[in-house]
Structures are given as C-alpha cells and as structure tokens.
Amino acid sequence: MSELSVNHLLGIKYLNKEDIELIFKTADHFKEVINRPIKKVPSLRDITIANLFFENSTRTKLSFELAEKRLSADVINFSSAQSSVKKGETLIDTVNNILSMKVDMVVMRHPNPGAGVFLSKHVNASIINAGDGAHEHPTQALLDSYSIREKLGEVKGKKVVIVGDILHSRVALSNIYALQLQGAEVMVCGPKTLLPKYIGKLGVKVETNLRKALNWCDVANMLRVQNERMEISYFPSTREYTQQYGVNKDFLDSLDKEITIMHPGPINRGVEITSDVADSNQAIILDQVQNGVAIRMAVIYLLASKIKQ
C-alpha cells in the first residue's frame, strides 16, 4: 500500500494499522533527509499550507512549520488565542476566508473536541488535526510510537503506561488508540480524579499506584499536569501530586528493570519528572522532538500526494 486510507488526519481512531506503517516508513526516509547537510526536499513546491492555531502552542507549531518548510511547501500562519467564535466569526468562515486564498491543506489546533472533524465536513481542504481539546493529537501519538519503535525495535507487545492527567489529555487518548492498533499493551496511571471514569472500557489497564505501574511497563509516558484546563483543583497541591506521581532518579533506579521515559513536553521539571530523569539515558524526550518533524513531514507528504491525485 502506498497511500493513506484517509484524506485528513483527524485522529488516530480514523486510521488503520497499514496507515501507521506507511507513515513510519515514510518518516524513516524523511528522518534521513533532515540529518543531511541540506535538510530540504522539493516535494511540495506546489502546495500551500495554513497553520491555524486557535490555542497556544510552541513546539507543535514550530514542528509543523519546520516540517512544511523542509518539504518546500508555502506556509502561512494564523494564531489566535481566542477561538474565532468569540470574535463573532464562525470557524467555517474563518477557514473559508483563508482557503479562498488558494490553500490546499490546513493544520489546525483548536480548543474544542471534534473541531477538525467538523471542519472536514464543511470546507474543501485536507485537514490535519494538531490537537482538538481533549480529543486527539494524532501526530504526537505517531511520533511517540515512532520513538518507541526506534528505541525498542518495535511497538508490538510492549507495555506502555501513560502517567498523569488523562482526563484533560488528547495525547493520552491518541496514544491509547495508536499503541493498541500496533499491538502494545496500555495502562493509564494517575490520581483517580484525573482518570476518566470509563477509560477502562477502552481496553486499557487502570492503576493509581505509580510504583506498580512503572514496575509493569517497558515505557512510561509522563504527561504534564494541565492546570490551565482545570476549573477546580483535582488534587490538593503540586507538592502532593509529585509525592505520588513524580519520578526522580532514585525511584527510577529502584525499579525492577530499566524502563524508557517519554514526555510530550513541555516538562514541568520537578513535578512529573525531575531534571536528572529528564536528562538521563533512559529518557528519549529530545528524540521525540526530532522524530516529530520527520513524522509531520511524512503525514503532510502523504496527504498532499492524495490532493495531487
């Protein structure tokens, strides 16, 4: 198979296993490209991409922009901390205005779950979801799996625990879908207040004890506590959160085996992981960032080739 089964990347749950394999194979190629002295290919010279960020983002936006530029696409950026609705313009109107300037592809981050799905039904462009509320963040999950594959050889059969604020996390949801699709076992771990009540029905293990979780896993993906998404306090203090769900080097060294530490960033150093964990050999956090560019190049390239048809 040489093309994706979808015309948009709205979430991992809309992909199949072959799609993920194709994205990884394509990313392998682009990873080689971005490590060359000339890090650029002319593949998408005829494609224009709009990056629409209706929510703050630093690394995802940079990563997408870099991926687009490495592919020689024309890039325009639109950032608004406010959703367009608050300004009185609808999302469809905002995007159609931009599309009328002959844009082929939209990369969108939006605070509302399903915003990408909604847009894909109402506008004529290929949509890449760069995070929609607590729904999905598919490129993050792809780069996470890709990094696991790089570090451990394959994803299949691996035990991965996602630690932290699962309730407010699109990263967790996309990772669950992606890992399960590739045959990994998934556990979520965190205080019960930050675990969706019905998360177990997704076929994941649920654990509130971090030591048990880390002794079980091969890989721990440590999520950031998203204080900005919480209307009330889900735990009494950051200090107490760290006591129960923070990983320091002593903790890591005391485990039964050597596990891999991941983090989607930005890290709250000293909260979910300490600096010596983040900077240890067991952490692949910066590999994730580098792989993010290759994965996004692959996704954009594969979707663009469907537009060209």
Add this chain to the structure above:
Amino acid sequence: MNILIKSATIIDSSSEFHNTTQDLLIENGTITQIGNNLNNPRNYKELRLENLHVSQGWFDSSVCFGEPGYEERETIENGLKAAAKSGFTTVAMNANTNPVIDTNADVAFVNSKAAKNAVNLLPIGALTKTSSGTDLAELYDMSNAGAVAFYDYKKPITNPNLMKIALQYASSFRGLVCSFPQENKISGKGVVNEHITSTKLGLKGNPALAEELQVTRDLFLLEYTGGKLHIPTISTAKSVELIREAKKKKLDVSCSVAIHNLYFTDDVLADFNTNYKVLPPLRTKEDTDALVAGLKDGTIDIVTSDHNPIDIEFKKIEFDHADYGSIGLESAFGALQNIFTTKKTIDLLTKGKSRFGVENTSINIGNKADISLFNPETKYTFTRENIQSRSKNAIFEGVTLKGKVYGIISNNKVIIN
C-alpha cells in the same frame, strides 16, 4: 365546521367504539353520529383517507416556539401549524422566550397569539423571575391568566430552599411546579453523557449522577412540602427507579421523557453531529431500556417531543458551542411507533393531559371533536421535506419512521396535510 369521516378505525380505549371501523359525523365541532355507512343528507364534505385511524387529540407537554423574542427560530403561528401537521391538538409552550414568560401579561400575550387556532396552546410560566433562579415569579397571577405549570426551561433550581418554597407556595392553588433534573456542580461543563463515548470523543461528560442527585433532592423536598411536582425529561435508569419508589410512597410526582432520549443512545455522537446535542444528553442502552420499561409500567407519565427549534447559526458550529435541542413534533408519532404498538403510542400521546389540567375527550357521540387522524402503517424516511418548523435541527433526520399523520380536527376546525 361539518364533516363526515368515512371508515376510520377508532383507537381510543375509553370509547365504546374502540378498535372498530366506523364513520364519524361531526357537526359544529361536535361528534353527532358514529356508525357504519352513515348517510350524508346535508351533503357535508366527506373525508376518505387510506387506512385512516383516529384517536383522541394528542398532547405534548414541552414545546418551544421562540415567540416572543426568537421569531427567527419559530413563531407561535408556524409552531402551531407544525403541531397540527404532526397530529397534536394541544401543546404546552415553555417560557424560554425573550422576554421570559414570567408575568400575567406575558401569559396573556401568548394566549392572544394562539387564540382561535385549531391547536390549543397551553402557556407554561417561568417558575422564577426571568428564569434566573433567584425569586419566585408571580405564580398565582400567571395561573389566573391560564398558565398550566411553572418551569424555568432546562434551568435547574440550584437553591434547594427556593424549590422548597416554590412547592409549598404553589400547593395552595394546586400549581404544578416543574424542576429540571440536573445538579449543575456535578454536570459542570459536560456536553454529552459521561460514558465511553464521551471518553472516546474527548467531550466533557455530564454524568447520570447529576440528574439522579437532583431527582433525589426534589423527591425529598416534595415529601416534606406536599404540593405537585413534575420532573420534565428524565433520562437515566436510576431516575426511573427513584420515581417508581416515590410513586409507591404516594408522592404527587409526575415525570416525562423526551422521545429522542428513548430512541437514541450516545454512540450516535461518534462524528460530532450537533443535531444529537440535546439536554439531558443521550445516554446508554441500559437507560433507554429502563425508560421504555418506565413508560410501560406507568412510572413515567408522559412522552414529549421536547420540540426546540434552533436556527442553523447555533447548530452549524463546534460541538462545544452549539445549542442544545432538537425539533421533534413532526417525528414524534413515527418515532414512538418504532418503539411501541399503535395502541400504546396513542395512550402515551394522550394520557399526560390531565396532569396539565386538560380534559380527555373520548371519541363518543355528543363529545367535542378533538381528534388526531393518522395511518399507523406507512413507513417513510424522515427528511427536511417533512419539517414544517422554521428551524431544521431535527435529531430524527434520516431515520425511518412508522406511521404518517393526516392531521387533526379540533376547536371546530379541520386541518389535513
């Protein structure tokens, strides 16, 4: 108005002609003869329709027509047209207008708009001033003007003491107090049922617990105060159970369920279609099963379309921002018939009247003609063509329905589609 209805099957268990096929002669709005092969000496208009069935006129306890203030969504005139086309002879209109219907004069305005219509419009007054949940509206005065119940549409009374006072106060004139079953602190910013679907979609969940806590609170209050309580649009299995127990204790409580909450489960939300965004949210199979059982055993008194026209500007947007609600009058009969027998459907569409102070007029000689006409067998796919409402936010769009409505005879008027 004089008309001779030819060979209609009468579905009305309170009529001696129940389950028989008869001709009905209606003169000046009154049924004057029922029998086989009635003559037509005065040459009245004759009505012959395929597989025609008639029943007592149907009742909907919760519709919204947007007038005054939201005429872009729906007007009273067109809303009543939609009701007639859908077989309803009586509808109770919610107070979620602008201004909110919270005074005698507002009730009078609604009454004047609906006067002389074939469909009876029963105004529901707000329970609190401007439905803001702080002070009681002038309930007695509104009741004198014709308000049949008091309800802050879809807005829970968060202050339990205010609900206590409302029940106590209205009991002196037998006023029907309605309380939307939702504990706002628990429902939080939830937009869909908290369950596996909300988890999969990343949408904030509104747990069944929020409804059940409020139902429990209100039943406790009712037990303390006496009075008449109606809990509109329950949606969870446990709510049914709670009300079943309360009825065993002889509390004066009634409740309704929206037809879409009977029919759909939350898995239809998979692609974020805002037509499925309703309040209370669509729940699980366990809940719909319990709701159906609750209707069958009489725990739930009333089914409602919970007809709520929303213009497209508030629906064709991101799911979180979209308004709650669906129109439902036009699809009510056909959807119910997908779940229940025709006899049960008719029973459900007529039995709620007395709770809202409307007399049931059985199909018998000498009674006022208050009749719905329909063919229970026709199957069709519900599309925009079937919508009379100004707003097209129909949760049943695309669903195959069973049974087509021909129209109504009511208030000395005949309305046939």
